[in-house]
Amino acid sequence: MVRIQDLTFEEYISEERIFARTSQLAKKINVDFEGKNPIFLGILNGSFMFLSELFKQITIECEVSFLKVSSYENQTSTGKVRELIGLNKSIDNRPVIIVEDIVDTGHTLAFIKDKISSFSPSKVSVMTLLHKVAATKIPHELDYVGFEIDNIFVVGFGLDYNELGRNHRCILAKS
Numbered sequence: 001m002v003r004i005q006d007l008t009f010e011e012y013i014s015e016e017r018i019f020a021r022t023s024q025l026a027k028k029i030n031v032d033f034e035g036k037n038p039i040f041l042g043i044l045n046g047s048f049m050f051l052s053e054l055f056k057q058i059t060i061e062c063e064v065s066f067l068k069v070s071s072y073e074n075q076t077s078t079g080k081v082r083e084l085i086g087l088n089k090s091i092d093n094r095p096v097i098i099v100e101d102i103v104d105t106g107h108t109l110a111f112i113k114d115k116i117s118s119f120s121p122s123k124v125s126v127m128t129l130l131h132k133v134a135a136t137k138i139p140h141e142l143d144y145v146g147f148e149i150d151n152i153f154v155v156g157f158g159l160d161y162n163e164l165g166r167n168h169r170c171i172l173a174k175s
């Protein structure tokens, strides 16, 4: 059991399962984007650990960039998505792979896809480590999903509770 402030958490997805699944996803990207020089666009803060693990296993020509948005406070999505660090022009006419730690209601992803489309990428794909299917408010086509999870609050491997807990090596679920 892990305590973070007023909440307790239990292991939900082990580090080994995360690494194994990340390797499978990286292998698929290496095939699907061979010769296409994609840009991985990590959505900060939550995706930093997943993207770092994934990126080490990408063997094709590619770039990485980051976009910082924030909408989630405490344990519930505020539904208000704010852009904090913008995009530059480098995605014009290039394939973009959005990398998220979690797709929950889908509000953040809707905002990001909308922002990105105005920069004319040749293709936009979405990768997420976690998909909270039952929480969906705005449905999205997700190209690469690590794990479909229950409608529960999770932390660890980049995900936070009030900014804490991102450093845990596995995904933990609220008890």
Ligand SMILES: O=P(O)(O)OC[C@H]1O[C@H](OP(=O)(O)OP(=O)(O)O)[C@H](O)[C@@H]1O
Pocket: 043, 044, 045, 046, 047, 069, 070, 071, 072, 073, 077, 100, 101, 102, 103, 104, 105, 106, 107, 108, 109, 159, 160
């Ligand atoms: O599908 P949604 O309901 O929009 O939730 C998903 C978003 O929530 C989290 O970000 P958050 O806003 O908590 O910022 P953080 O990554 O900095 O923790 C997560 O990283 C996603 O971007």
Ligand SMILES: Nc1nc2[nH]cnc2c(=O)[nH]1
Pocket: 072, 077, 102, 103, 104, 105, 152, 153, 154, 155, 156, 159, 160, 161
């Ligand atoms: N830490 C955390 N952030 C989220 N953002 C959207 N859903 C979640 C969740 O379950 N946990």
